[in-house]
Amino acid sequence: MTEGSLDAPVRHPLAWDDPDFTDPDKIDAELRRVFDICHGCRRCFNLCDSFPRLFDLIDESESGELDSVESKDFKPVVDACTLCDLCFMTKCPYVPPHEFDLDFPHLMLRYRYAEFKKQGAAFADRQLTETDRNGRLAGMMPGLANWANREGNSLTRPLLEKTLDVHHEAALPKFHGRTFKARAAAAPPQVNREAPAFGRKAVLYATCFANYNNPSIGTATQAVLARNGVETRVEYPRCCGMPHLEQGDIERVAEHAREVSRALVPLVDEGYHIVALVPSCALMLKFEWPLILPEDENIKKLSAATRDVTEYVVEIAKNEGLADGLKPLDGKVALHLACHARAQNMGAKAAEMLRLIPDAKLDVIERCSGHGGSWGVKKEFFDIALKVGKPVARQAKKAEPTYLSSECPLAGMHIVQGMERLGDGPAPVQESRHPIELFAMAYGLA
Structure with missing residues (x-):
């Protein structure tokens, strides 16, 4: 038996419409198979709270092995998973095509789907x-x-x-009266026809967060792409469904996927790339949707055409070259690489993009912030989320940055809150910015 594989990791489609997928005995058997392997490896002990819970559960059992752990005690392990995918993408040596065939996050999702089918969501x-x-x-x-x-x-x-069930101290995103889509329609930017990338066309998939909570991510993206000659249009048929995926409501995710893909694929046929403004949404369009609806041709076409916003800017820089005008930022950036950006298996595109800024000073942080979507704001998990994210907050604070940046806006808010709670003086920054916002600043567009 060998550890690891020389082949690239692959993920199997989710057979969520197969009766075996929700069969409690089959789920329990698979949980025990996977948990026993994880217990013998323990490489993921510091990634999130799921693994410490699992290992403590086994270590404190009568035999010190999985055989004396009751199946009802598995639920806290499942509940602690944020579906960040870091165990699958960065740590586990036993992911397929290895013969052990482990996909811990999707097993947690399978458990939640069965639970959701049985009793619905709270x-x-x-x-x-x-x-x-x-x-x-x-x-x-x-x-x-x-x-x-x-x-x-x-x-x-x-x-x-x-x-x-939202913890009374958890930082929550703000809302805006004018959505990003409304702002873009009211004041579309002038496209630079002299830019090397003139002729490109991109649909900005607004995402629920950029549309309702932080339109400046969208306006910064539109301004940067216009400076680089890219014609853009903003579309937002509906949410990508990531919040429903976290709850195990795969059927609802499939409904969102079908509707959004029907709306966007005709634009792909017209030559547009699809640019997602938040990494969780890019991950859904590129990877999760094709695993949920593997036979849907619209989903396949949309997946191939989708880019994360930082990925798209780097692609322009490498292929056509960027428009002139980038100036140094007035200080150092502590850049957090979001889990759902890393899970896209595209490399550290946010860091690559910001290094295109002259004299860029970056302190890159590659670790989970601990937020996990709605998970990190809940009363039950808020303190745990801060604990998981403490190393990130500590590294960000130690960097003494002028700017804190994260591709995930929720992670950025969480890191700021974590820095404030370290107890060794005030946080050096009071807000986080998306990397594209800093890039727009370097162009003098913010």
Whole structure:
């Protein structure tokens, strides 16, 4: 038996419509097979809270082995998985095509899907995952919504904790009255026809976060691409479904995938690339959707045409060359590489992109922030999320950066909050910016 493989990792399609996929006995057998291998390896002990929970569960059992652990005790291990994919992509030597055929995150997803099919999602989870509805409603009265969500609001945050299980101290994203899509329609940028990349066309898939919570990610992307001669249009049929995937609602994800792909594939046929503004969404379009709907030709075509925003800028730089005008930033950047960017298996594109800025000073952080989407704001997991992200916060604070940047906006907020709680002085920065926002600043476009 050999450890690891010389072949590139591969992932199997999710057979979620096969009755065996939700068979409790088959799931339990697979959990025991995988957990026993993980117990003997333990390479992932410091990635997230799932593995310490698993190893403690086994070590504290009667025999010190998996055979004396009851199956009902597996649930906390599953609940602690944030589906960051780092174990599969960066640590596990036994992923397929190795004969052990381990895919820990997708096994956790299988367990959650079976659980979801049996009992549905909890009320709080159902509300938190309705990102489009929440964004539209909050956008009607953003001042009130942001006041209610504000940390330290002693009137509303305890109520939010009681009704939606959101920890009263967790930092929450702001909402805007004008979506990115509305802003782009009102003031489209002038395309630089003299740029080397003139002739490229890109659809910016707005994503729920950039559309409702941080439109500046979108406006910065549009400005940078226009400077580089790229014609852009903004589309947002609906959310990619990542929040539903986290809850195990694979059927809902498939519904989103079909609708979004039907809307975007005609534009792919017209020669547009699809550029996703947040790495979780790029990961869904490029990798998760094809594994959920492997026979859907629209999904295949959309996957091949999709780029992460930093990946797309680097692609332009390597193929046509960038437009002139980049100037040095006024200080150092602590750059966090988001888990869902790393899971795209494209390399550290955010770091590559920022190094295109003259005299760039980067301190790159390659570790999970601990946030994990809605997982990290929940009452049950908030303190654990801060603990998992503490090494990232410590490294970011030690760098004493002028700017903190993360491809994942939620991770960036979480890192700032982690720095504030280290207890050795104030955080050097009070907010995180997406790398494309810094790139726009270097072009003088922000």
